[in-house]
Amino acid sequence: MRKIKVLIANRPRLMRELVMATISDQSDIEVVGVLEDEATIPRMVEQSQPDVLIIASDRPEDRPHLCDILLERYPHLRILALAPQQDTTVFYWASLDIRSNRIENSEESILNALRGRKLVASTVSETESSSRAN
Numbered sequence: 001m002r003k004i005k006v007l008i009a010n011r012p013r014l015m016r017e018l019v020m021a022t023i024s025d026q027s028d029i030e031v032v033g034v035l036e037d038e039a040t041i042p043r044m045v046e047q048s049q050p051d052v053l054i055i056a057s058d059r060p061e062d063r064p065h066l067c068d069i070l071l072e073r074y075p076h077l078r079i080l081a082l083a084p085q086q087d088t089t090v091f092y093w094a095s096l097d098i099r100s101n102r103i104e105n106s107e108e109s110i111l112n113a114l115r116g117r118k119l120v121a122s123t124v125s126e127t128e129s130s131s132r133a134n
Contacts, residue, residue, distance in 0.1 A: 003028055007050035009035040015084055019054055038066075045070055045077065057081035060088040067092045 006029055010016045016034060023029045032048040035041060038055070045053060057064060060083040067079050071094040079092040103109040 001028060003030040004052060005030050005032045005048065005050045006052045006054060007031075007033045007035070007041075007044060007048055008054045009038060009041050009044075010054060010056045010082060011036070011038065012056075015056060015082065019082070041066065042070065045074060049074075050077065052078045052080060054080045054082065057083040057088075057090065058085070059083070060086050060090050063090075063092065 006023060008016055008019050008031060010019055013036070016036075020031065020034065024031065032050050033044050035044055041053070041055070053070065055064065055066065060081065064081060067081070070077055070079065071092065075094040075096075077094070081090045081092065083089070101113075103113050
């Protein structure tokens with residue numbers, strides 16, 4: 001069985017120790033690093049490729065910007081943000097967001113879609129209608 005790799009980056013030291021005490025004796029969890037300096041988190045996530053990152057959060061009502069950066073780059077990563085002062089923990093993860101956009105069935109629209117330009121068929125139709133009216 002593959003172990004869950006966890007990187008711990010909590011401050012203060014007491015919180016790191018409590019987290020370690022909670023997970024260290026779990027046979028299916030492997031701690032791949034413990035960080036004191038939050039500035040090293042991105043580099044250590046890249047190096048250790050953890051499944052879960054445990055961080056401190058001063059404001060649990062606001063998602064830490066670090067979560068957005070890391071989850072965009074490492075969509076498999078899960079992040080636990082512990083806010084002991086508020087007795088709160090927030091779990092962050094990325095999910096695949098599939099979107100669609102109806103485009104005009106024309107060579108130009110197809111090429112624009114391939115190039116990443118988004119054209120909505122109704123918008124194109126409205127634009128063509130207004131230019132024909134003028």
